[in-house]
Amino acid sequence: MVQAIGLTAADTAEVLVAAAPGAAFLQGEALEFTLKQPVVPPVEWTLRNWRNEVLRRESSNGGKLLLPPLPNGYYRLELSGFTGSRSFAVVPDPGNRPADPDLFFALDSAQSWLARPDNNPRRPENAFEVVSEVARRSGVQMVRDRMSWAETNPAPGRYEWTYYKTNAELLAKRGIALSGMYHDAPDWTRRNTCLPVDLTATYAFAKSAAEAFRGQMTNWEFWNEQDHGFGIESAWDYAAAFKAASLGFRAGNPEATVAVGGFAITPLLPYTDTVMKNGASEYFDIFNVHTYRPLRDFSEILKDIRAHMKRHGMEGRPIWFTETGSGMEGAGSLESFLPGIKMHSPDQELLIAEYLQKMMITMQMLGVDRDFFFVLPPYSEYGGNKDWGLMRRDYTVKPGFAAFATLVDKLGGAEPEGEIEPGEGIKGYLYRHPNGSRTLVYWSVSELDTEPVRPGLSAANRHERTFRLPQQPSPLHGTDMLGTPFTVNGTPIIATRFPAFLDDVGKLAVKTPAIAPATRKSEENATDRTIVYRTDLSSGFRLSAGKDYVDVGEDGAAFNLQVWNLSDRPKEGVITVSGGNCTGIPEKIIIPPFGKTELELTFMPVFDDDFKTELRIDGSFNGRKTTPLVIPVQGLQAMTGAGQKLEITAMHDSANWRRNASGEMEITYDEAEQAVRFHTRFPPIEDRWVYPEYTLQLPQESLKGALGIVFEMKVSDVSAVRQMLLMAVTGEDERDLHLRINAPSEEWTEHSVQFPEGFEPEKVKLLRIGLNSLASDITFLIRNVRFLYRP
Incomplete structure (x- = not known):
């Protein structure tokens, strides 16, 4: 029995330190651990794999543990007399693979912001270096970092690159390129705005940054989620500032590629169309999007993006998702060692690993050119409830890190061929390697594939299903989600919710070919872009x-x-x-x-x-x-004054509205207000949304010829409204419409919403009117809904 001196039931994760940065060992490295706390030998330890199976139990003398070599995978060490465990990963050495600057799989590291000194007592002193080395060990070839313009350019002509340059150098030394992004304009460039109003200063900073980071930042984005929370200005204001920044990037580094700032909301808002109407597409090479939507929505998202790109003549441009992340696991369910900061349970960590692999493979099959998973270092949002990061607060890696490293190892450099049909309830995707061999990645469909974001999802049900592959060599050699090898002798093959990889598979019939990614850059033309x-x-x-x-x-x-x-x-x-x-x-x-x-x-x-x-x-x-x-x-004003108004009386009956929210929702009729009341209580989750649905009673309630909608609305707490949207849903492959609405008041206010150019309202089957909430309890009321038509 271990005697911990000075500690009572201390946490194994705190006292047992891995020799490898982030507890991410490369295959072939000595698996060495040091006990920070003196103990009376012998030290009794238990080794488990990620499925919680016991692999080994032994005793060791002294303050160090040296494990025998292990195959790639994700493991946990338990010490007798201590609580918890020390998890660690063993991943393939990326030095054994050729460099691949076009690697699809990428990471958003955001390390210049997220790995800074803070109040975390377990943050390592060399956190920037730890994150950079952990990134290298994952096999990634490009990460995305962030920069503050105001911080680095506090006065005209004065540049202070500080730890942004430090991180760029740390990553470059490890062969990792950077996709650079900045926002946060300094005061001297703006005027009661978020975006800069001084376009010469915008150009000058972009040029200086591109010069200073040449050879390190190979790609540049201007601004971040300008359609959502990082800008109050119009789409044409963003387009003007973006044009100036793009010209500066290319002046500072003609070899750099330029991405438009990542659009945050999918389906894409009319805001994005307006940016492109302003000629922004002539200034970028890469169309850039973010999504945190569930897996089931990805096909719809890509259809919408491609329709947008076709409308604006950008079909040949590559599509990058510079942020993709999961909300499927919900709020962190465990208390961390930091007061007020929640962390993932082991079950939630497996959900993230499952999501990461399924998401990236799906995106690649849909023709996305590069995908950045959000995020590598630890990060908390929404009052400490949302736990982000492939690393924990002690800067050790979670299972999602091993899942990412396995993707890079098994599919990096391979060409996606398409989807096969292994069997009912099973997904299978085929990849071809440069040497002609093929890898099949497969999984059993789980709630993660089919459910919306909602609390309570779990990885406990493995959803085991079996399938057979025709005319295959035996044995087949495989790798599980976190990198551990296995062998299949004969059939059937067992699929679980967790993706697995089979190497050197024989000929298989592709049901749905993968969509080839676009690669064309913006082209020079006769336009004077300056x-x-x-x-x-x-x-x-x-x-x-x-x-x-x-x-x-x-x-x-x-x-x-x-x-x-x-x-x-x-x-x-x-x-x-x-x-x-x-x-x-x-x-x-x-x-x-x-x-x-x-x-x-x-x-x-x-x-x-x-x-x-x-x-x-x-x-x-x-x-x-x-x-x-x-x-x-x-x-x-002219439309509401002159247009014909058709009141839909059925919308004033609470029974005709369907609940649609991420919390518990009540729909009632308020006699005193002569309005439908929507009251929602949310569990402790970060994504609080409430969008009740009204299904049009067709054909008598068809919106054919409608110009827009007018309604009255009030809310219990206007400060709790994050955003308000009207959604016109077709239920078909056509683009659903999401329209931003001015935030409601705590008194009755009238809202007029006009359909944009090119939208076909006659295809609308249902309407959603609602909001995203910052509060855990919110109520809003709607009355006097009218559709507007030409005079």
């Missing part, structure tokens, strides 16, 4: 909640137009304005190098029959056309 338009709009332009259009009265409104020249040569040219009547346009504009001209203009919209138009600025400078400035304009 002329960039930006506006400051007066209060006569009312920005929509979705930041994708403005509402303008028929009397017009004033605005300031800035014409920026982001080149080292003077430019002379003309501009034109369409979509209405505009006053104040000069006959000729002259702009000095890296300068701007400002114009005070007035715009009076000319609406079409749908009460829409576009304020569009085009130009030609030094004989070359420019990319446009496009501001979609809607006449909501």
Whole structure:
């Protein structure tokens, strides 16, 4: 029996330290552990695999444990007399594989932010180096890091790269390239905004950063989730700032590739269409998206993205997901050693490992060019309830790390061929290696494949199913989800919810071929990209909640137009304005190098029959056309005043609404308010959403010809509203519509929502109106729902 001196029932994970960084051993390294706490020998230890099976029990003398060599996999060591266990991974040595700069599997490390010194007593002093080395041991070839513009460029011409440069060098030394992203503009570049208003400063910082990190940051993104929580400005404001940054990146490093800032909401919002209408696609090589959606939604997400790219002539561009992560495991269920910070249970950690492999394989089969899993270091959100990271707070690796390393080892460099049909309830995907051999990855369908994000999911049910493969050699050699090898002698083969890999399989019939990823960069054309338009709009332009259009009265409104020249040569040219009547346009504009001209203009919209138009600025400078400035304009006041209104009385009956929320939801009719009341209580989870559904009673309630929807709404606590959306759902392969709505008040307010250009309302089968909540308990009411039609 171990006697722990000075400790009572101490945690094995705290006192037993692995020699390998992050407790991630490479195959062939000595499996050495040191006891931080003196003990009276002998030390009795038990070794278990990730399935909790006992592999070995022994005693050891002294303050060190040296285990015999182990196959790749994920393990736990238990010490008699101590609580808990010390987990560790054994993964393939990436030095035994050739470098692959195009590797699909990538990680978001965010280490310059997440591995900084903090109040974590178990954070290692050399945390940046530990994270960098753990990344190398995973086999990853590219990680995504973050930078604060305000922090690194506190004054014009002053640059302080600090630990951002430290991390870039640590990773470069290990052969890992960086995809760099920054936001957080310094005060001197903005004016009561999130995005910069000074486009010369935007260009200069991007250029300086690209120069300083050349050879380390091979890809650059400008901004992060600009359609969601990291910007209050319009889509055209983002497009203008992005153009300036892209020009700077390419000036600082002509070899760098540029990605548009990652769009956070899928299906893509009209905001994204407006960014592209402004010519942003001419400034980037990579279309960039984030998703934390469940596995069942990925096919829908990619269809929507490709439809968007086709609309804007970007079919040949690669698609990157620079953030993908799981909410399927729910809030952390265990208390950590940090007060108020929850952590994953072993069951939740296995759910993450399962999700990671299934997600990445699915994404690759759907033609995504590169996927970054969020996130490598430890990180908590939502009041400490959400536990992120493939590393724990003591900077040791979770099972998801071994799952990622196994993916890289088994499928890195292989070409996805497509999906096969192993049997009912079983997924199978075939990969071909450069030497011609094939690997089959397979799993049994679980709740993770089919369920929405909801609390209470568990990996306890393995969902064992069997299948047979025709005409295969025997034995077949395989690898389980966390890298441990196994052998299959004959058939049948057992599939579980956890993916497994079979090497050197014979010929198998592909049912659904994999979609080949696109690889084309943006192309040079005759457009002068260095002329960039930006506006400051007066209060006569009312920005929509979705930041994708403005509402303008028929009397017009004033605005300031800035014409920026982001080149080292003077430019002379003309501009034109369409979509209405505009006053104040000069006959000729002259702009000095890296300068701007400002114009005070007035715009009076000319609406079409749908009460829409576009304020569009085009130009030609030094004989070359420019990319446009496009501001979609809607006449909501004119529409609600002149349009025909059809009241859907059935929507005022609470019985006709279906519950749809991540918590316990009650739908009742409030007689006093003459409204339908929606009350939701949420469990301790981070993703609190409530979107009750109304199914249209077709054909009498068809939205054919509808221009939009008007309704009244109030909420119990306006400060608890994270966002509010109207969803028009077709139930088919066509694009479902998600429209941002201005946050409701605690008093009755009327909301007008207009359908965007190109949407076909006659295909709508159901409507969802609701919100994402910051509170654990929220109530909202809806009344007087009307559909609007042309006069």
